[in-house]
Amino acid sequence: xxxxxxxxxxxxxxxxxxxxxxxxxxxxxxxxxxxxxxxxxxxxxxxxxxxxxxxxxxxxxxxxxxxxxxxxxxxxxxxxxxxxxxxxxxxxxxxxxxxxxxxxxxxxxxxxxxxxxxxxxxxxxxxxxxxxxxxxxxxxxxxxxxxxxxxxxxxxxxxxxxxxxxxxxxxxxxxxxxxxxxxxxxxxxxxxxxxxxxxxxxxxxxxxxxxxxxxxxxxxxxxxxxxxxxxxxxxxxxxxxxxxxxxxxxxxxxxxxxxxxxxxxxxxxxxxxxxxxxxxxxxxxxxxxxxxxxxxxxxxxxxxxxxxxxxxxxxxxxxxxxxxxxxxxxxxxxxxxxxxxxxxxxxxxxxxxxxxxxxxxxxxxxxxxxxxxxxxxxxxxxxxxxxxxxxxxxxxxxxxx
Amino acid sequence: xxxxxxxxxxxxxxxxxxxxxxxxxxxxxxxxxxxxxxxxxxxxxxxxxxxxxxxxxxxxxxxxxxxxxxxxxxxxxxxxxxxxxxxxxxxxxxxxxxxxxxxxxxxxxxxxxxxxxxxxxxxxxxxxxxxxxxxxxxxxxxxxxxxxxxxxxxxxxxxxxxxxxxxxxxxxxxxxxxxxxxxxxxxxxxxxxxxxxxxxxxxxxxxxxxxxxxxxxxxxxxxxxxxxxxxxxxxxxxxxxxxxxxxxxxxxxxxxxxxxxxxxxxxxxxxxxxxxxxxxxxxxxxxxxxxxxxxxxxxxxxxxxxxxxxxxxxxxxxxxxxxxxxxxxxxxxxxxxxxxxxxxxxxxxxxxxxxxxxxxxxxxxxxxxxxxxxxxxxxxxxxxxxxxxxxxxxxxxxxxx
Numbered sequence: 001x002x003x004x005x006x007x008x009x010x011x012x013x014x015x016x017x018x019x020x021x022x023x024x025x026x027x028x029x030x031x032x033x034x035x036x037x038x039x040x041x042x043x044x045x046x047x048x049x050x051x052x053x054x055x056x057x058x059x060x061x062x063x064x065x066x067x068x069x070x071x072x073x074x075x076x077x078x079x080x081x082x083x084x085x086x087x088x089x090x091x092x093x094x095x096x097x098x099x100x101x102x103x104x105x106x107x108x109x110x111x112x113x114x115x116x117x118x119x120x121x122x123x124x125x126x127x128x129x130x131x132x133x134x135x136x137x138x139x140x141x142x143x144x145x146x147x148x149x150x151x152x153x154x155x156x157x158x159x160x161x162x163x164x165x166x167x168x169x170x171x172x173x174x175x176x177x178x179x180x181x182x183x184x185x186x187x188x189x190x191x192x193x194x195x196x197x198x199x200x201x202x203x204x205x206x207x208x209x210x211x212x213x214x215x216x217x218x219x220x221x222x223x224x225x226x227x228x229x230x231x232x233x234x235x236x237x238x239x240x241x242x243x244x245x246x247x248x249x250x251x252x253x254x255x256x257x258x259x260x261x262x263x264x265x266x267x268x269x270x271x272x273x274x275x276x277x278x279x280x281x282x283x284x285x286x287x288x289x290x291x292x293x294x295x296x297x298x299x300x301x302x303x304x305x306x307x308x309x310x311x312x313x314x315x316x317x318x319x320x321x322x323x324x325x326x327x328x329x330x331x332x333x334x335x336x337x338x339x340x341x342x343x344x345x346x347x348x349x350x351x352x353x354x355x356x357x358x359x360x361x362x363x364x365x366x367x368x369x370x371x372x373x374x375x376x377x378x379x380x381x382x383x384x385x386x387x388x389x390x391x392x393x394x395x396x397x398x399x400x401x
Numbered sequence: 402x403x404x405x406x407x408x409x410x411x412x413x414x415x416x417x418x419x420x421x422x423x424x425x426x427x428x429x430x431x432x433x434x435x436x437x438x439x440x441x442x443x444x445x446x447x448x449x450x451x452x453x454x455x456x457x458x459x460x461x462x463x464x465x466x467x468x469x470x471x472x473x474x475x476x477x478x479x480x481x482x483x484x485x486x487x488x489x490x491x492x493x494x495x496x497x498x499x500x501x502x503x504x505x506x507x508x509x510x511x512x513x514x515x516x517x518x519x520x521x522x523x524x525x526x527x528x529x530x531x532x533x534x535x536x537x538x539x540x541x542x543x544x545x546x547x548x549x550x551x552x553x554x555x556x557x558x559x560x561x562x563x564x565x566x567x568x569x570x571x572x573x574x575x576x577x578x579x580x581x582x583x584x585x586x587x588x589x590x591x592x593x594x595x596x597x598x599x600x601x602x603x604x605x606x607x608x609x610x611x612x613x614x615x616x617x618x619x620x621x622x623x624x625x626x627x628x629x630x631x632x633x634x635x636x637x638x639x640x641x642x643x644x645x646x647x648x649x650x651x652x653x654x655x656x657x658x659x660x661x662x663x664x665x666x667x668x669x670x671x672x673x674x675x676x677x678x679x680x681x682x683x684x685x686x687x688x689x690x691x692x693x694x695x696x697x698x699x700x701x702x703x704x705x706x707x708x709x710x711x712x713x714x715x716x717x718x719x720x721x722x723x724x725x726x727x728x729x730x731x732x733x734x735x736x737x738x739x740x741x742x743x744x745x746x747x748x749x750x751x752x753x754x755x756x757x758x759x760x761x762x763x764x765x766x767x768x769x770x771x772x773x774x775x776x777x778x779x780x781x782x783x784x785x786x787x788x789x790x791x792x793x794x795x796x797x798x799x800x801x802x
Contacts (some may be wrong), residue, residue: 004637011630012766014623055456059406138617215426216539218685222415225686227421236405281679282409282686284619320621 001053009050010059010289016042017288030138030386032131035288039295054294056289063290064130065232065246066225066283071133071142071151072250073276077197077257080148086332087152094153094328095160098124101320110313116370117170119360122168123374124321126161128350128382129154129243130290135386136345138276139393146338150345153328155247159189161352162241165359167191172365188238196231196245200252203227208271222276224253262394294351298379303372314373314380321381341392347385353378402454410451410584411460411690418689427538428448429583431539431787433532436689440696457690462690465752466633467684469584470544472534472552473651473679476660481549487733488553495554495729495747496561499525502721510712516573516635517771520761523569524775525722527562530555530644531691536787537746540794547739551746554729557676559642560590564755566760567640573766576780589639597632597646601653604628609672621679621756625654695752699780704773715781722782723748740792748786754779 001009016038024034043048052060103121106112112120132154137141142151161249163185170178207223228249235245251257292302329343357374360366366374402410417439443451453461477521504522507513533555537543543552564586571579608624629650636646652658656673705711706730730744758775761767767775 001455001459003462003643004634006462007630007637007643009636011627011634014627014630018620018623018627018776021617022611022615052578054402055459058402058404058456061404061407210423212421216432217421218681219419221682221686222689224410226415226419229408229415233405233408233412236408242404242408278682280619281622281682285622285683288623383404 001055004033006055009053009056012050013038013056013289013292014285015254016293017353019290028363028390030390031136032134032138032291033383033386035291036131036295036298036383039292040300041295041299042292043296043299045298045300050296052293056293056296059286060290060293063283063286064191064290065228065243066279067130067133067287067290068243068277069250070283070287072247072252073254073272073279074142074256075151075251076143077251077254079145080152082144083145083152085146086149086334089155089331090149090171090328090342090346094127094157094325095125095164097322097327098324100162101247101324102317105313105316106322109316109400112370115365116360118168118171119356119365120317120370120374122161123163123349123353123356123360123378124317124324125157125164126352126356127154127157127325127346127350128294128348128352129158130178131348131350131363131382131386132295132345134287135348135389138386140331140388141393146334146341147345149332149338150342153261153342153346155244158198158352159193159244161296161356162239163189164375165356169359169363187237189220189240189244192235192238192240193244193248196234196248197252197257200227200231200249201257203230203358204253204271205276208268211271213272220274224275224279225282227253254321290351294354297351297354298375298382300375300379302368303376304369307369307372309369309371310376313370314376317377321349321377325381341389344385344389348382349378350382353381383384402456407456409456410457412452413443413451414457414545414690414693415441417685418693422689429791430602431536431791433535433539433692434784434787436692437532437696437699437784440693441701442696442701443693443740444697444700446701448697451697453694457697458694460687460690461665462643464684464687464689466629466644467680467690468534468688469644469647470629470651471680471688472679473648474655474673475543476552476652476655477544478652480546481553484546484550484553487550487559487735490732491550491554491729491743492561494556494732495528495558495726496526496565498728499722499725500565502725503718506714506717510717513771515794516766517761519569519572520757520766521718521771521775522780523565524754524757524761525718525725526558526565526728527750527753527757528558529695529749529753530559530745532695532783532787533746534749535688536749536790538670540791541789542742542794547742547763548746550733550735551740551743554743554747555649556645558747559753560594560645562757563640564590564640566750566757570760570764586737590641590645593636593639593641594645594649597635597649598653598658599634600795601628601650602658604631605654605672605676609669612672612675616638621675622683625676625680628654628682651749667799669772691752695755696782698752699775699776701780703769704777705770708770708773711772711777714771715777718743718774718778719781720748721777726782742790743784744794745790748782750779751783754781754782 017035019035021031025031099121102124103117106120107117124378131138132390136147143148211219228246231245231249236242253275255269325347326343328346357371361371411717418436421439422432426432442448491551500522502526504518507521508518537548542548612620629647632646633643637643653677656670711728726748727744729747730740762772
């Protein structure tokens with residue numbers, strides 16, 4: 001890509017995200033909806049000005065990882081731990097129920113092939129952690145108890161999604177599924193999730209010491225971004241999604257991070273503050289790119305609006321996609337309000353659903369019509385829950401619970 | 402490029418730039434030398450781990466434009482204006498003398514073809530504004546009177562370089578040179594340089610008003626970066642180098658910007674402060690990428706160290722390249738100290754020289770041997786002056802003038 005073309009595309013992305021985000025806020029919608037809409041507007045669905053070129057996709061990836069880093073920074077590990085096994089249960093139910101529902105609709109109701117039905121079920125398991133977290137932040141509920149449950153569940157869901165995707169992919173290649181391999185991956189990821197924050201904490205301490213003695217300004221942005229990139233890379237290396245690495249690094253640098261077993265490296269409040277201060281502008285710059293790219297990837301032109309199959313099939317899938325995630329909020333003991341909030345927050349499929357659908361199509365498993373129906377389901381589950389959550393939280397009863 | 406490959410490359414660039422930059426500072430060298438060395442180390446010259454892939458080049462371009470934006474932010478337009486015509490004279494002499502010297506050495510002394518000699522002369526005219534500015538900042542002399550002269554001259558030199566390159570390119574295609582076209586480009590660029598800061602100032606005022614009413618955090622990073630990208634794009638559109646647009650945007654947002662003819666939009670001190678505060682981490686993240694990429698592009702393996710022609714030719718060119726820029730410091734009335742400082746600061750050819758040499762090679766005008774000699778001259782003029790300037794400024798007489 002030519003440099004000046006790149007500049008003008010990046011400009012269009014940043015500016016449209018900001019303008020439509022502000023507009024959404026004025027109209028009472030969550031700003032993230034404005035950013036997604038900016039992508040739909042600029043992309044193939046409407047104007048067709050911008051396509052998600054590789055460079056833009058890479059910047060978007062940095063954006064989502066930095067967003068998860070920010071989320072980690074603001075996460076209180078002790079509060080997260082207090083939710084106990086609830087996130088695990090929500091995540092399992094939120095994967096199993098939509099998978100079963102999607103598979104059932106496709107296999108039994110519409111009589112599709114086994115592999116096709118498995119991919120459709122897989123697509124419905126996804127939770128877009130980015131959109132989930134952004135909506136809760138936009139509504140200023142990200143520190144609430146139910147948000148902690150959602151955060152834990154969404155992280156686990158992302159991990160399960162990657163494993164499921166790998167399994168389906170192996171299965172589709174006719175290689176059969178190796179449970180030993182899967183077990184190994186699960187073990188690696190579990191180890192990573194426990195050890196990564198500890199390792200990141202040690203590295204952060206080194207950065208802190210160097211910063212005090214550095215003679216050149218600007219040490220924090222480059223070293224902290226390096227740290228985040230390293231853990232994202234490491235996360236990928238053990239088979240987990242990259243953004244988990246960003247989350248682990250953020251947790252470690254959070255001012256509320258506590259080491260287990262009381263081998264406490266005291267959290268340096270001042271250092272944590274400087275990291276937050278200097279990383280905020282960087283993540284504010286990059287994260288909108290991610291949401292715009294999700295919007296760019298939702299191509300509504302690929303949907304044949306005259307096909308009754310697309311309408312019927314996507315309606316059926318949307319119902320199980322919504323009910324499956326909503327039901328996941330009901331497998332734990334919580335007040336009704338929290339159960340609904342958790343279920344709604346887990347509903348957006350976003351980019352994770354698109355990855356499933358895309359892989360299914362590119363490997364020739366999903367036909368154009370089925371792919372189109374899935375895109376529609378992903379779009380509906382991504383765009384509607386933010387409105388529903390916003391409405392739900394603005395009801396008078398929301399403040400009392 | 403795969404996402405995790407991209408992450409690890411970006412990590413290697415950021416981290417090696419920081420480590421070698423710190424090391425350079427400890428050893429008493431300017432940090433920018435460490436960043437260039439990081440590129441030489443990672444690139445084809447030594448380890449061969451990283452090549453400047455398109456994505457990395459685009460990030461580097463953002464880096465240099467943000468650096469020029471920062472320079473603009475810190476520039477006092479009134480102080481710059483006080484230098485009068487001195488920068489113009491230095492720039493003209495700094496283009497004419499190395500061009501004549503390089504052409505003379507190639508054409509008369511070594512008997513090369515006319516077109517080849519013209520390209521060699523052109524390569525020697527370049528001044529790397531990025532390296533020049535960074536060295537002066539590293540030495541904490543960027544606010545001095547001589548730095549203002551160098552800044553003005555380097556900006557003009559960059560503009561002249563782009564025009565010269567376009568002329569040579571046209572000439573090499575056998576199209577002849579159209580003076581009307583050249584005049585038009587010069588006029589456009591002059592208009593841009595006068596009007597861009599005014600336009601940027603108006604847009605900044607709009608951003609300022611929006612920021613006060615925005616309901617979503619993070620307005621400044623995305624809008625200010627958009628502004629910078631827009632002026633970089635506009636600068637390219639009128640035929641000037643992109644970084645001039647970054648500089649113009651920076652000037653306009655500087656707290657010392659004054660509108661001509663007293664139609665003053667009062668500079669909002671608080672807004673200027675917030676822009677500086679939030680843009681610093683972003684430019685600190687991106688600018689080292691630029692210097693590492695310059696280092697990556699210096700491929701010492703392409704030089705045949707056993708060729709006596711390369712040694713003789715590059716020595717002769719180095720002498721005229723150095724003397725030509727040094728002499729440019731002597732065409733204005735300044736104390737001896739300032740004249741030498743200005744000449745030395747104008748000497749680094751950096752990426753601008755590489756672009757000339759690269760174009761000459763890719764269009765088949767420069768042979769491999771001549772290209773290698775030019776690379777060596779660019780490397781020497783880029784790497785030595787920072788040391789010379791540092792030594793020069795650390796002498797006892799430096800503080801008295």
